[in-house]
Amino acid sequence: MSKTKYDVIIIGGGLAGLTSAIHLSMENYSVLLIEKNSYPKHKVCGEYVSNEVLPYLEFLGFNPFEFGAKRISEFELTTHNNKRIKAKLPLGGFGISRYEFDFQLYKLAIKNSVTVCQDTVTDAEFESDIFRIKTKSKGQFQSKIAIGAFGKRSNLDVKYQREFIKKKSPYLGVKIHVSxxxxxxxxxxxxxKGGYCGVSKVENDHINLCYITNYKTFKKYKDIDTFQREVLFKNSDLKAVFQNTKPEFDKPLTISQISFETKNPVENHMIMCGDTAGMIHPLCGNGMGIAIRSSQLASLLIIDYLQEKIEKRKTFEERYAKQWRKTFSLRLKAGHTIAYLFRQDWLAPKLLVLLRIFPFLVSLIIKMTHGKLMEV
Incomplete structure (x- = not known):
């Protein structure tokens, strides 16, 4: 890789990083995307995406239904003691695995002349209006703009001494595909008790089962199988879906130290996107939509800055932080509140009774955690 200078360097090749890379490359900017893993790869993720992102994906030249995405219009919620409620999703959504979604976006990025480097970023410094990004194997690269799209936790979070990284995070995520x-x-x-599990179909007619739990609850049991039998299976729907399906993975994927703490959208002049900027509780089921929407916010402002429509870096950074908070703060707060309420085992069944009496509240809650159709 002989070239070392780019207009934009993106650290992390998940949904936020890939969609930003495609968008910026469409404006003929030179983009380097650094991703430590190879494609395709499974990730611990709910794999349900709100239809709010479809207009933007179409703008980028991507149609998820070409790759087998499932159209989703119905929502069902159950409590730990088997009370349930059903509702129509106001906007609807689609189900597609991160294995397929990321891989197809990666191929589109390559087609759009994005340079993709498989490596680990070891350092990122900003000096004299230039980013110097050091990698483990491929050396050092420079750019005017850097996007942090490296996900939930990274060595760069430690380097920048981000507040959330200093706190212990009690959550563990587990995912498996079944048929x-x-x-x-x-x-x-x-x-x-202690968590919740999302269930939805993805391409190939596989079913994605992804749950999050408090690590304190989980560690009382010797392994995942025991935890599922003793805790998850108290919910009869979960018991049925686990026992009446065939696993498609050799073993479940896990991720620990998941943090829902507030994060800054800009750190050390780096523009943060996706989970790097903030995470909504999986209970609200729209982290993938937020990642894609945040990449659009970032890309549009980066284009304006590189075209000198925004003259000062400080102004550019302030605008991104302001737009990010305006777009997502209410969603994240609503997600925190809803997740907290449903974690109270004594309260969750009572909330469901309330939602049955006033069904319009279900639609209202969904709208609070999902956005409107993205404008392009």
Whole structure:
């Protein structure tokens, strides 16, 4: 890789990093995307995406339904003691695995002349209006703009001494794909004591099961199988879906130290996107949509800055932080509140009774955690 200077360097090749790379390359900027893993790769993720992002994906030249994405219009919620409620999703959504979604976006990025480097970033310094990004194997690169899209936790979070990284995070995520019967138009959220599990179909007719739990609850049991039998299976719907399906993975994928703490959208002049900027509780099921929407916010402002429509870097950074908070703060707060309420085992069944009496509240809650159709 002989070239070392780029207009934009993106650290992290998930949804936020890839969509930003494609968008910026469409404006003929030179983009380097650094991703430590190879494609395709499974990730611990709910794999349900709100339809709010479809206009933007179309703008980027990407149609998820060409790759087998499932159209989702129904929502079901159950509590740990098997109370349930059903509702229509106001905007609807689609189900597609991160294995397929990221891989196809990666191929589109390559087609759009994005340079993709498989390596680990070891340092990122900003000096004299230039970023110097050091990697483990490929050396050092320079750019005017750097986007941090490296996900939930990174060595750069430690380097920048970000507040959330100093705090212990109690959450553990587990994901597996299975095959069996499940309505492809439905996304279900099944609560259990200490957590909740999302269920939805993705391409190849696989069913994605992804749950998050408090590590303190989990560590009482010797392994995942025991935890699932003793805790998850108290929810009869979860028991049925786990016991009446066939695993498609050799073993479940896990991720620990998941943090829902507030993060800054800009750190050390680096523009943060996706989970790097902030995470919504999986209970609200729209982290992938937020990642894609944040990349659009960042890309549009980066284009304005590189075209000198925004003259000062300080102004550019302030605008991004302001727009990010305006777009996502309410969603994240609503997600925190809803997740907190449903974690109270004594309260969750009572909330469900309330939602049955006033069903319009279900639609209202969904709208609070999902945006409107993205404008392009």
């Amino acid at each position: 069996g019967d499940f309505l492809e138009e439905k996304v279900a959220l099944h609560n259990f």
